[in-house]
Amino acid sequence: MPDNTDWSSSKDETAKIYHELKNGGGHERVNEQNVQTLIAMAAQYGDAELETQLREWQVTCGDDNASPPSRAFPPSSLANDGRGGRQQR
Numbered sequence: 001m002p003d004n005t006d007w008s009s010s011k012d013e014t015a016k017i018y019h020e021l022k023n024g025g026g027h028e029r030v031n032e033q034n035v036q037t038l039i040a041m042a043a044q045y046g047d048a049e050l051e052t053q054l055r056e057w058q059v060t061c062g063d064d065n066a067s068p069p070s071r072a073f074p075p076s077s078l079a080n081d082g083r084g085g086r087q088q089r
Contacts, residue, residue: 014038021050030057 014034018041020026035058042051
């Protein structure tokens with residue numbers, strides 16, 4: 001299902017992060033407070049690859065009180081190639 005949401009005008013910070021992730025950025029903004037919502041958004045929009053990456057981040061970095069709070073979401077293979085498609089890495 002195509003995602004036709006106008007994210008640029010969204011005031012919801014989590015939606016902005018999701019949009020950034022879809023365009024290959026925003027990884028440093030994923031944290032324990034927003035990862036569940038981002039996973040739900042990826043599932044809702046049928047983005048299995050991003051959903052899996054977020055779940056992996058959650059298992060590796062989430063809920064770890066001994067870890068620094070700035071654990072960044074890993075770089076994605078979802079980066080936009082500038083033509084609307086995804087780059088292959």
